Amino acid sequence: MQFSEFNNAFSAARRRIRREGSDAIAPAEEQLQAMAPELESEEDRRVAASLIQKLPQYALPPRPRSALMHEALLVERAAYEAAGSVEERIAAMAEARRRIFEIAERAPADEAPGIQALTRVIEHLEDDLRDPVWPLAVPPDSDSR
Amino acid sequence: MAVVRIDPSSEQYRQFAELYTAARRARPSQIDRWNGDLYATVGEGRQWGSFRQDGSFALSQELVFDRLRPGAEPQQAVQAITTVLHETNHARTEIDAPSEPNAVVSRHSKALDEGLTEWVAVDDAQGFAERAGYGHLPEPEPEYPAAHQATEELLEYAAGPDNVADLASRAMDAPVVMRWDVIADEIVKNRLADVVPADPQHQQAARAELIHAMTHPEWEYLDKAPAEAGDNAAQRTTQALDKATQGIRDHYAHNPESPVPAQNPNFRVPQRAGQALSEVQERIVQHETQVDLAQLPAPSADARIEGPPAGRAAGEYSGRGSAGDGARFLSGSPSAAEATQFKPKLGNGARGAGTPAGGRGGVERPMHPTDRGRG
Incomplete structure (x- = not known):
């Protein structure tokens, strides 16, 4: 069995435990422990065993969202949804990234990286607006710009 | 820097x-x-x-x-x-799939690429940490960027909550422009299998209709105006998918022998001969410049996306009165096509797309990045 197949089952089990709570732990452990011996390498089986041990932690409620994280999420989502020209959207995303990093500077050390990480996707979307990767999006002779 | x-x-x-x-x-x-x-x-x-x-x-x-x-x-x-x-x-993964009728060559695909790539990276992080010797690390913060959440809701809509990782894996194995098609394929299998025939043309057309709904849902697919629908991108997408799914059912109730009249999302692939278009698709085509495929130059930086096709008002392009904002899931450029025939290269366009040999879980070729770097 490819590890990705096990990993997908682990992902589903984790989501189920988060959704349904501790009652879902034992069935998930049983299911994944039955799959693990089918993995192709010793390394895959070692990783699988370690992941199975983590399952109970997913029944714990997540840490409440902090005020700073809430503030950063609002900034990130506004930039993601921002309308306007390409230039305006680039500016919105760059400004959002700047503001999110400033918010992270006010956060405790164990929370700041998670806040900073909200910029990972908009940084890439901003990059793509500046230098599109797409080979052809509209017929070139119909491009109005 | x-x-x-x-x-x-x-x-x-x-x-x-x-x-x-x-x-x-x-x-x-x-x-x-x-x-x-x-x-x-x-x-x-x-x-x-x-x-x-x-x-x-x-x-x-x-x-x-x-x-x-x-x-x-x-x-x-x-x-x-x-x-x-x-x-x-x-x-x-590869980016383009030039000959696939359901390829989406626009920033819609970049937005999905980023959302999906982040979703998979976060989902894989614990296993990767174990494998790479960082097994002691905690879970990342349970707060994710908007693209991640929009992706998750889309995956759940298509596959159900227990199968999102499997669908995400299959989408990640497809070329970037084909990932909408993989998700559409899942929707057809899970929600429309009782009406859409297994015939490849029927399947491709149904997926194309769903892709249009996912990539510009404000266009005719919503009963409510976008402003009334709110600003939740994922909500607008699922509403559009609900309507498109019902539209496909309605089509087959009256025309069980013919594929859904859907425009190819990939304007570089000619439409099938004689294929009728729905009212929505006709409207899209009316606003597209006709394409002489033989005259298209090779892709170049100058030919990349920068705005709506000629003849389309900015509001039509964006769905919310804005031009060039295709990085969100829900607005941006539809594709145009002038039709004669088509020939999908990837079969059903989904399962195994982007995995040239062996489909999902293909054998990785030997790789030695360090050696290559020295070269």
Whole structure:
């Protein structure tokens, strides 16, 4: 069995435990422990065993969202949804990234990286607006710009 | 900010190459677009970095490389390795699929690419940390960017909550422009299998109709005006999908022998001869410039997306009165086509798309990034 197949089952089990709570732990452990011996390498089986041990932690409620994280999420989502020209959207995303990093500077050390990480996707979307990767999006002779 | 090339014989390069190899072992692919070059951006500290169009990686010294070292805060290390995983995932798939009728060659696909790549990186992070020797690290913060959440809701709509990772994996194995097609295929299988025949033309057309609903849902697919529908991108998409799904059912109730009259999302692929278009599709075509495919030049930087097709008002292009905002899931450029025939290369366009041999879980070819870097 490819590890990705096990990993997908682990992902589903984790989501189920988060959704349904501790009652879902034992069935998930049983299911994944039955799959693990089918993995192709010793390394895959070692990783699988370690992941199975983590399952109970997913029944714990997540840490409440902090005020700073809430503030950063609002900034990130506004930039993601921002309308306007390409230039305006680039500016919105760059400004959002700047503001999110400033918010992270006010956060405790164990929370700041998670806040900073909200910029990972908009940084890439901003990059793509500046230098599109797409080979052809509209017929070139119909491009109005 | 300085961009510094990392010496392939250095410890920093070796560490990255090992992480890259570990990521590819966990999620194999026959595609490997890394050219072996690795750069660090030094002194800026507010950009994570990326897999670049020339095939190299350029990652932040402060946010990534420094945080992969012993002594970094655990949450810093989690985000550093998630970044490596995210970027590695960008290198394991092709971008384009020129001959596929359901390819979406617009920033819609970049938005889905980013959302999906982040979703998979976060989902894989714990296993990757174990494999790469960072097994002590905690879970990342349970708060995710908007693209991640929109992706998750779309995956759940298509596959149900217990199958999202499997669908995400199949989408990640497809070329970037074909990922909408993979998700549409899942919707057809799970929600429309009782009405859409197994015939490839019927399947492709049904998926095309759903792709149009996902990539510009404000266009006719919603009963409510966009402003009334609210600003929740994922909600608008699922509403549009509900309506498109019902539309496909209605079509087959009256025309069980004919495929749904859907425009090919990929304007480079001619439409089938004699294929009728729905009212929505006719409206799209009316606003598109007719394309003489024989006259299209090779793709170039100048031909890339920068705005709506001629003849379309900005409001029609964006759905919310804005031009050029295709980075969101829900607005942007539809595609045009002038039709004669089509010939899908990837069969049903979904299962196995982007995995040239063996489909999902194909055998990874031997790779030695360090060696290539020296070359």
